[in-house]
Amino acid sequence: MSLWEYANPRKFMALSGKLLPWTAVGAALLCCVGLIWGFFFTPDDFRMGSTVKIIYIHVPSAMMAINVWVMMLVTSLIWLIRRHHVSALAAKAAAPIGMVMTLVALATGAIWGNPMWGTYWAWDPRLTSFLILFLFYLGYMALWEAVEDKDTAADLTSVMCLVGSVFALLSRYATRFWNQGLHQGTSVPVATGERTVDDVFFIPLAISMVGFAVLFVALVLLRTRTEVRARRLAVLNARERMSA
Numbered sequence: 001m002s003l004w005e006y007a008n009p010r011k012f013m014a015l016s017g018k019l020l021p022w023t024a025v026g027a028a029l030l031c032c033v034g035l036i037w038g039f040f041f042t043p044d045d046f047r048m049g050s051t052v053k054i055i056y057i058h059v060p061s062a063m064m065a066i067n068v069w070v071m072m073l074v075t076s077l078i079w080l081i082r083r084h085h086v087s088a089l090a091a092k093a094a095a096p097i098g099m100v101m102t103l104v105a106l107a108t109g110a111i112w113g114n115p116m117w118g119t120y121w122a123w124d125p126r127l128t129s130f131l132i133l134f135l136f137y138l139g140y141m142a143l144w145e146a147v148e149d150k151d152t153a154a155d156l157t158s159v160m161c162l163v164g165s166v167f168a169l170l171s172r173y174a175t176r177f178w179n180q181g182l183h184q185g186t187s188v189p190v191a192t193g194e195r196t197v198d199d200v201f202f203i204p205l206a207i208s209m210v211g212f213a214v215l216f217v218a219l220v221l222l223r224t225r226t227e228v229r230a231r232r233l234a235v236l237n238a239r240e241r242m243s244a
Contacts, residue, residue: 007084009228016221023218030211038204054112056205060212062105065133068098068216072140073165076158086224088154089231091161092144093223097216099137106130129167136164150231 038056072094078087109127110120121127140157147153 020221027215034208056208058108060209061101065102076161089227090224094220102134133167
């Protein structure tokens, strides 16, 4: 069975309908376990005190802010190359989720930054690239709404997604590109497998990160299903107007 079969809206709706309840329940359980464990059953850090516990929201949301855009990039490329409507609709469905994740990462970073740095905001390379990424999310969503022809909108937003991917990359690797900056390096580098977080903090953090990822899957399935239904309804309305 080919993966491309699920680019067919009917097959996608059938599969996503089966997956959605499981991902929703899994996301709820993982997020509850990770956040409750992290906020209520971990000690304060010897340097940062109780403010360290914001990592259970900040790190997963920042991770998803970047990875959602990467998912949008992949689905946008599929649309440009193979013209599968489900992929374009999935990218459109993911954008508001990524925008909220980016906003949460910026807000929690500011809350943590004030007691640590003495300011809510600094023009740090990673913070600045995250802010630009947030603006790209807003621009992407606005472009979908501004263009009446949906295929044209999918083309334009896909190109915009390619451009915005530069800032997604900068957000991920900013502390490696520039030595200066207030923002610390990645606590859990995937490439090396090394981490600077003790197990007492890392285990609930890892659960929260997985929970946020599963939550995204559930939300994007739900929103993509809504987009497919909206597209079907628009086609039916257009046919009725033509036959009237």
